[in-house]
Amino acid sequence: MYDLLIVGAGPYGLSIAAHAEARGLDTRVFGRPMESWRHHMPRGMFLKSEPWASHLSAPGPGLGLDRYCAEHGETARHGRPIPVGTFASYGLWFARQAVANLDERMIARIDAAPTGFLVETEDGQVLHSRAVALATGVLPYMRVPEALRGLAEEHVTHSSQHSDLSRFRDADVTVVGAGQAALETAALLAELPARVRIVARAPELAWNSVPPPWVRPWWKSLRAPHSGLGCGWRNWFYAERPGAFRRLPDRTRAAVTASALGPAGAWWIRDRVAAGGVDVRLGETVVDARPVSGRVRIRTVDAAAGARDFDTDHVIAATGFEADCARMTVLAPRVRSVLARSAGGSPRVGRGFASSYPGLFLAGLVTAADFGPAMRFVHGASYTAPTLVDAVERHLARRPRQGGPVVPRGREHQGPVGVTSRANG
Template sequence: MYDLVVVGAGPYGLSIAAHAAASGLRLRVLGRTMASWRDHMPAGMFLTSEPWSSNLSDPAGDHTLAAYCAAHDVTVQHGVPLPVGTFTAYGRWFGEHAVPPVDEVTVTAVRPDFGGFRVETAGGESLRARAVALAVGGLPFVHRPEPLHQLPAALASHSSDHHDLSGFAGRDVTVIGSGQSALETAALLAEQGARPRVVARAGRLRWDRPPQPLHRGPLRTLRDPHCGLGTGWPNWAWAELPWAVRRLPAAVRDHLAATVSSPAGTWWLRDRFETAVPVLFGHRIRAAVAGDDTVRLQLAGADGRSSVVETEHVVAATGFAPDLRRLRLLDPRVRDALRTVGAGRAPELTGSFESSWPGLFFAGLLTAPSFGPAMRFVYGATFTAGRLVRGVRRRLDGRPVAAPALPRPVTPPPAAAPENPSSDEARQPTH
């Protein structure tokens, strides 16, 4: 039996694994290294975070982005956007040097087992673990507007479905959203020869300002401090004090997680976008009707008027909504037993990221309603990794705690039709 199985090999999973290995835990790491970044972000994208705030975490602090760049003769600097490809390569380097070998397999189930958990993979392997850390990233929680749910994949997709946008050259594409993902996807589509437009519920686009210089006078630094989420005292609080956020009332935490990071575009994208992409402001999708090769979008304007857009493809760049009900790899008896916070049913967590099910830990997006908006960014991995591993050690070193009683499995009547889950509810790969 393993002490800890980490499910997911993105920035959070790899950082947890580095700390767990250094602490001497018997460990397995399951998932494709940096899969979300390698396969689900279009080529040509850049990080919104500054390079100095984009480190993965190991206990000694030796495997930073700066160390990778120095070893590979790559130049990065404050105020210059970092290519996603460079960050992905850094994550893979971190996985090779700071973490035990990652098993690049898909986890299909995490089930309760006597004294711990049983973790099953698509290849048929079944592992036993005393503790499990779920660091599955955002892909299980992609959010699409409801009118798009019934459209076929050939006509509608999510922005995370694409690594290569060149196949849209010459086509009319409608991008839904007003955040960085929507705006950068639309700009890249235009640069690949597509004819994109953006449909936004907002009445205008918000653009972030260029970052302040790292080295400033003491007065300016005091007024507007740098932090991993940008500048300013509010951002500093979310970035540096997640432990304090967790002590706030649950309703306040849930509101902060949902509203602090308002949709906005980065300063360096603005010129590329505004000269290439038209925007329909103040519109939401009322209905979407599939044709043979097109989609007919019925839009409702802020003034109540209706309009119609004919397009060849719709890309929903509408983000991710953390919700345990969509984490299909977790046994439903465990899912349903967990204490939750917020309307989206995220797990309520202790200060060491442990859920109400003893030995089951979470990291990343699902922890934002407990620890705040920093958990939506790579920067949050450093806060998470050490605390989570210390929590695992306390769990393993302490007295066994009985898991919640499981309900008896219900056997459906013989005549019951088999369930046919929708694509949004289907089992998700591990990232």
């Protein structure tokens, strides 16, 4: 019987594993390390966050992104964006340094057991654990506008379904959305080249400004301190005090979660969008989409101009992610059905990221409704990992171990546990 099984091997899962193993917990983490960063973002993308705000969390020093870059001839400097590929490689390096028990198999099902949980791998092995941390990232929560949901993947995809955009060379592509994913995807498409348009409900595009220098007069730092989510005291509060954010009134948390750090493009992508000749159509909502002669006919509605129809070869929905208990299908129905939920459908978590089901802990995007906007970013792992492991230890102390070896079912996993050369991310 394990003390803690961690499902998900992205920045949050790896950070939790590093802290849990350092505390001496009998731990195992499942998932393809850095999967979304390695296989669900097109080549040529960059991190929006600053390098110093993109460290995975470890219980000791020396495992930050800056250390990785220094050892591998890369540059990690304030105001200079880091390639997504570099960050993915950093995550694999972190796993090799800090996580001993990494198993690249995916988890098919998490079910309740008298003394904890039964966790079934994709190849049928069942393991018993006293606690589970679910850190599956954002991919289960892709949000696609309702008007596009009836189309096949031949005609519409989510932006997170692409690691290579070259298939769209010389094609006509419509990108729906106004955030960083939409704008950077549009820029990359235009540079192929492709004929690109952006359709967004927003009346105008929002752009983040160039960050101020790291070293600056004290009074400027006092007025607008740096934080892992950008400058300013409000961002500092979201980034550095998630525990205090959780104590805000429900209505306040809900309003902040819905509005803070909304869709915006990084300063360094603005000129590329302009230079690429992207057709930007703002204030338009997609209300209908249907296949016509191998293409897609889109209808949009503008409050001023009314309805407009046009044809395109493919639609990419860069419309973000939306946490919802109903999409946590890795959890058996009897576990998922009893989770407390926010008004928006995301699971509620309490102190220490504990869900309402005893022994089940949650991390990442699904906790943003309670712990704030930082949970949508890598930076949130720095608070989540040690806090969650503290709570796991308290939970285990209340429920003494009662035996329970690994229960094999079906084919046993072959080969050593750990990061392998297989392309998982």
